[in-house]
Amino acid sequence: MSERILLVDDDDLIRTVVAERLKRRGYEVCTARSLAEARASLKGTQPDAALLDIRLPDGDGTELLEELTGEGDVPCVMITAHATIESAVEALKKGAEDYLEKPFSLDRLEATLAATLERTKLRREVRALRKASGVRGGVIGASPAMREVLDLVERVAPAETATVLLLGETGTGKGVMARLIHDLSPRAERPFVSVTCSALAETLMESELFGHEKGAFTDARTLKRGLVEVAAGGTLFLDEIGELSLGLQSKLLGFIEDRTFRRVGGTDDLKADVRVIAATNRRLEDEVAAGRFRQDLFYRLRVLPIELPPLRHRRSDVPLLAETFVQRFNQEFGKRIDGLDPEVLALLDAYPWPGNVRELSNVLERAVLLTEGSEIGVEALPPEVRGAAEKDENLGPYTLGPSGIDLEELERELLMEALRRSEGNRTEAGRLLGLSRHQIRNRLKKYGVEP
Ligand SMILES: Nc1ncnc2c1ncn2[C@@H]1O[C@H](COP(=O)(O)OP(=O)(O)OP(=O)(O)O)[C@@H](O)[C@H]1O
Numbered sequence: 269m270s271e272r273i274l275l276v277d278d279d280d281l282i283r284t285v286v287a288e289r290l291k292r293r294g295y296e297v298c299t300a301r302s303l304a305e306a307r308a309s310l311k312g313t314q315p316d317a318a319l320l321d322i323r324l325p326d327g328d329g330t331e332l333l334e335e336l337t338g339e340g341d342v343p344c345v346m347i348t349a350h351a352t353i354e355s356a357v358e359a360l361k362k363g364a365e366d367y368l369e370k371p372f373s374l375d376r377l378e379a380t381l382a383a384t385l386e387r388t389k390l391r392r393e394v395r396a397l398r399k400a401s402g403v404r405g406g407v408i409g410a411s412p413a414m415r416e417v418l419d420l421v422e423r424v425a426p427a428e429t430a431t432v433l434l435l436g437e438t439g440t441g442k443g444v445m446a447r448l449i450h451d452l453s454p455r456a457e458r459p460f461v462s463v464t465c466s467a468l469a470e471t472l473m474e475s476e477l478f479g480h481e482k483g484a485f486t487d488a489r490t491l492k493r494g495l496v497e498v499a500a501g502g503t504l505f506l507d508e509i510g511e512l513s514l515g516l517q518s519k520l521l522g523f524i525e526d527r528t529f530r531r532v533g534g535t536d537d538l539k540a541d542v543r544v545i546a547a548t549n550r551r552l553e554d555e556v557a558a559g560r561f562r563q564d565l566f567y568r569l570r571v572l573p574i575e576l577p578p579l580r581h582r583r584s585d586v587p588l589l590a591e592t593f594v595q596r597f598n599q600e601f602g603k604r605i606d607g608l609d610p611e612v613l614a615l616l617d618a619y620p621w622p623g624n625v626r627e628l629s630n631v632l633e634r635a636v637l638l639t640e641g642s643e644i645g646v647e648a649l650p651p652e653v654r655g656a657a658e659k660d661e662n663l664g665p666y667t668l669g670p671s672g673i674d675l676e677e678l679e680r681e682l683l684m685e686a687l688r689r690s691e692g693n694r695t696e697a698g699r700l701l702g703l704s705r706h707q708i709r710n711r712l713k714k715y716g717v718e719p
């Protein structure tokens with residue numbers, strides 16, 4: 269299939285000559301002489317690449333550039349007269365692939381266009397491959413829920429000064445995700461400094477974070493730089509932020525707001541260019557309500573929250589994670605296990621994983637250690653996991669307690685549980701409940717659940 273090129277230029281000669289040449293080379297060309305015409309031609313179809321003049325009768329080609337690269341991921345090459353070369357550089361910053369300075373030869377144009385198309389194709393292939401394998405920087409997640417998280421992470425990581433708040437139950441991977449954000453950011457080559465806020469008493473924590481001047485207190489024999497200075501240019505990861513004392517919360521807020529701080533015992537306002545990533549497994553709203561967490565800091569942190577779903581809400585990740593952990597522990601302990609008994613997989617699938625990925629990793633570490641053969645069997649699993657299936661069976665049939673139940677409430681809850689387990693797949697949810705897709709849809713409507 270030939271590639272579609274959108275050519276936007278108000279110069280009739282350029283439009284005719286370029287279009288003719290490109291058509292002869294087998295491209296499909298669509299031309300426009302203004303922003304309005306270009307937008308009209310974009311309705312319904314997407315080009316594979318666009319050539320955009322900067323100065324147009326009804327505006328600036330860079331406006332169109334933003335629309336094209338933003339939504340459609342269409343690569344753009346700017347066409348510019350000498351007078352607008354600065355805007356061409358500006359356009360590169362805004363995502364243009366390249367620019368051509370007028371007058372240009374048709375050969376040059378062709379080469380630039382071909383290179384742009386090739387680069388875009390490669391980039392898309394790499395992205396697709398990375399997505400398909402479900403692994404990004406050591407973080408595993410192929411379930412729809414984790415894909416959403418990873419997409420969000422990929423979008424926020426490049427905003428290198430944006431503060432990020434990671435939320436999620438224990439063991440859901442907040443630590444690995446903080447590292448991934450750093451690794452995907454322009455700060456990847458700079459330090460990643462991690463500190464656990466619960467580990468130290470308030471005064472020690474303050475000097476750990478912000479440092480102290482010589483003589484600030486009895487033991488302060490020398491000047492000490494704080495972690496904010498160590499992390500300068502890089503990322504500071506504040507783990508278990510919910511445990512930070514109220515006094516330090518206000519100092520941290522001050523630091524996040526203008527990146528200035530004072531060492532303990534110091535009088536100078538110092539600056540450190542640090543990206544802050546915070547994490548907690550507590551519900552910060554509750555902490556705020558209980559007066560243990562400053563509301564202003566909460567609002568400041570909550571600008572970019574990323575919630576990591578518990579493992580029981582993304583069960584399709586379990587086999588992939590299990591496989592990876594088995595391989596990892598194989599290497600670590602010099603074992604040659606090449607798989608899991610199907611019964612083991614079924615148990616891993618049924619178990620609710622209150623400790624999330626960390627618990628799964630621990631269970632498999634133990635199982636690998638206990639296994640002599642080439643396959644992990646049921647007996648290598650700890651009792652609580654082995655019991656998962658039994659408990660499942662013991663659940664039914666339901667009994668009506670002395671005070672009765674709210675049947676609709678129960679139905680609604682089971683419906684939601686089935687949807688979570690099937691990750692939103694209605695056919696699968698229907699299978700779990702013995703209902704057709706149609707019946708599921710009716711019940712969703714009945715309970716006013718968004719599809
Ligand atoms: N998506 C994932 N892919 C691979 N490994 C993961 C993933 N999520 C978590 N892990 C592993 O699980 C363990 C726990 O992860 P991590 O320490 O990041 O959890 P956490 O959310 O910070 O938990 P806590 O709140 O208890 O600190 C780590 O060993 C980590 O490598």
Ligand SMILES: [Mg+2]
Pocket residue numbers: 442443507
């Ligand atoms: Mg952690």
